Amino acid sequence: MKQDIHEYLAELEDIPGTRVFTAKRARAGYHLNQFAMSLMKAENRERWKADERKYLDEWPMSADQKAAILARDYNKCLDLGGNVYFLAKVFSTDGLSFAEAVSTMTDMTFPEYRDMMLNGGRPAAGNRSIKGGY
Amino acid sequence: MARITAGVASSHVPLLGVAVDQGKTRDDYFGPIFAGYDWTREWEKAEKPDVVILVYNDHASAFDANIIPTFAIGCGELYKPADEGWGPRSVPDVEGHADLAWHIAQSLILDDFDMTIINEMDVDHGLTVPLSMMFGTPDKWPCKVVPLAVNVVTYPVPSGNRCWALGEAIARAVESFPEDLNVQIWGTGGMSHQLQGPRAGLLNREWDNTFLDLLESDGEEARFIPHIEYLRETGSEGIEMVMWLIMRGALGRKVNRLHRHYHIPCSNTAIGHLVLEPA
Numbered sequence: 007m008k009q010d011i012h013e014y015l016a017e018l019e020d021i022p023g024t025r026v027f028t029a030k031r032a033r034a035g036y037h038l039n040q041f042a043m044s045l046m047k048a049e050n051r052e053r054w055k056a057d058e059r060k061y062l063d064e065w066p067m068s069a070d071q072k073a074a075i076l077a078r079d080y081n082k083c084l085d086l087g088g089n090v091y092f093l094a095k096v097f098s099t100d101g102l103s104f105a106e107a108v109s110t111m112t113d114m115t116f117p118e119y120r121d122m123m124l125n126g127g128r129p130a131a132g133n134r135s136i137k138g139g140y
Numbered sequence: 141m142a143r144i145t146a147g148v149a150s151s152h153v154p155l156l157g158v159a160v161d162q163g164k165t166r167d168d169y170f171g172p173i174f175a176g177y178d179w180t181r182e183w184e185k186a187e188k189p190d191v192v193i194l195v196y197n198d199h200a201s202a203f204d205a206n207i208i209p210t211f212a213i214g215c216g217e218l219y220k221p222a223d224e225g226w227g228p229r230s231v232p233d234v235e236g237h238a239d240l241a242w243h244i245a246q247s248l249i250l251d252d253f254d255m256t257i258i259n260e261m262d263v264d265h266g267l268t269v270p271l272s273m274m275f276g277t278p279d280k281w282p283c284k285v286v287p288l289a290v291n292v293v294t295y296p297v298p299s300g301n302r303c304w305a306l307g308e309a310i311a312r313a314v315e316s317f318p319e320d321l322n323v324q325i326w327g328t329g330g331m332s333h334q335l336q337g338p339r340a341g342l343l344n345r346e347w348d349n350t351f352l353d354l355l356e357s358d359g360e361e362a363r364f365i366p367h368i369e370y371l372r373e374t375g376s377e378g379i380e381m382v383m384w385l386i387m388r389g390a391l392g393r394k395v396n397r398l399h400r401h402y403h404i405p406c407s408n409t410a411i412g413h414l415v416l417e418p419a
Contacts, residue, residue: 008299009366014296014367014368017368018295018367018368018371021339021371021372021376022338022339023337023338023339023340024334024336024337024339024371024376025336025337026295026371026376027293027294027295027376028294028295029294029295032205032294035205036205039200039204039205040204040205040206042200043200043204043205045225046201046222046223046224046225047223048223048227051225080336081337081338084336084337089200089205089293089294090335090336091199091200091293092200092205094199094200094224094225095200095224095225098224098225098226099225103155103407104154104155104335104407104408105155105407105408108335108336108340108341108408109340109341111336111337111338111340112338112340112341113338119340119341122341123341123343123404123405123407123408124405126343126345126404126405127332127341127342127343127344127404127405127410128334128339128340128341128342128343129342129344130342130344130347130372130373130374133339133342134372134373135372
């Protein structure tokens with residue numbers, strides 16, 4: 007092995023405002039992500055839209071995970087093991103574009119976020135490392 | 141004998157598919173993005189590849205959180221566009237090349253790459269958007285496709301070096317296929333983008349262009365970029381660029397650049413596009 011696994015995993019946690027989808031998160035979020043995945047089927051989307059709470063209760067998710075989904079608190083979902091490609095099934099069902107949904111995880115409104123992207127996006131400078139501060 | 145005649149790299153942002161499907165490709169927002177693909181669409185008409193080996197990642201469409209193959213090759217006859225939450229894209233079904241795909245799968249396994257073999261799956265924007273960018277809106281795609289799906293979602297994803305070596309092994313596999321086929325290999329995804337968390341929206345024009353430069357050179361440096369560098373410099377989803385290294389590894393040491401395009405932004409993402417041929 008080229009790099010020590012503990013060192014490798016520790017580095018992944020050193021990026022500001024980012025939850026890298028590690029095995030630990032994948033385990034914690036398994037049922038949350040599988041729930042989101044189920045919304046790829048039109049008939050499941052209909053049942054979900056008819057009664058979100060009832061639909062969620064069919065899944066062995068934690069109370070926190072269910073609350074985060076109902077609140078569309080995507081940062082919280084990431085903290086609880088959600089992955090954005092799975093969560094995309096939820097915001098697509100809501101009719102949100104990827105950019106609009108992503109903007110809700112930042113401290114900007116969607117128009118502010120869109121402007122930032124048109125102006126070249128968020129710079130890497132100052133956003134690369136928590137410990138290093140560069 | 142089959143031969144790899146060219147490599148193509150391209151972003152596969154889902155919004156590009158929306159622009160194609162809604163006829164917006166020449167508006168103020170999308171015009172400059174699609175203009176950078178005009179050259180390639182004409183070139184593809186002349187090249188007429190028989191098969192494209194299309195390296196992409198599935199975005200929780202064919203594969204859920206249950207089974208996570210690092211490298212999976214589609215060996216089926218036909219793939220349908222996936223329903224990603226808003227109904228399937230109305231693009232043609234994707235025809236596989238089962239003979240070549242099975243040959244590559246067998247060759248790779250004998251060459252120490254333990255591939256996952258997929259017989260049936262739906263293909264999402266990761267695969268259909270590049271087809272739209274390169275071929276426009278035909279009634280039927282003009283070539284067969286061998287899908288090669290890479291896990292770039294759940295960590296650890298494969299290293300750049302491993303991706304490069306897989307590309308080299310794919311080239312060996314194609315060269316040993318007896319039928320006379322014009323084969324292209326496409327690496328898709330990227331460039332810089334982050335779709336999650338408070339750091340979402342990160343783009344890095346300078347890093348992306350250095351990466352493009354490296355792919356045009358012998359690529360040795362690009363091959364050994366560690367995951368953490370992609371993550372820090374290009375955002376959490378910029379890691380998709382390891383898939384470009386599979387394409388680049390398949391082309392050999394020296395390449396000629398035929399076309400290059402870069403544009404910021406498309407939705408949350410920096411668009412990069414490169415056409416290379418083995419020198």
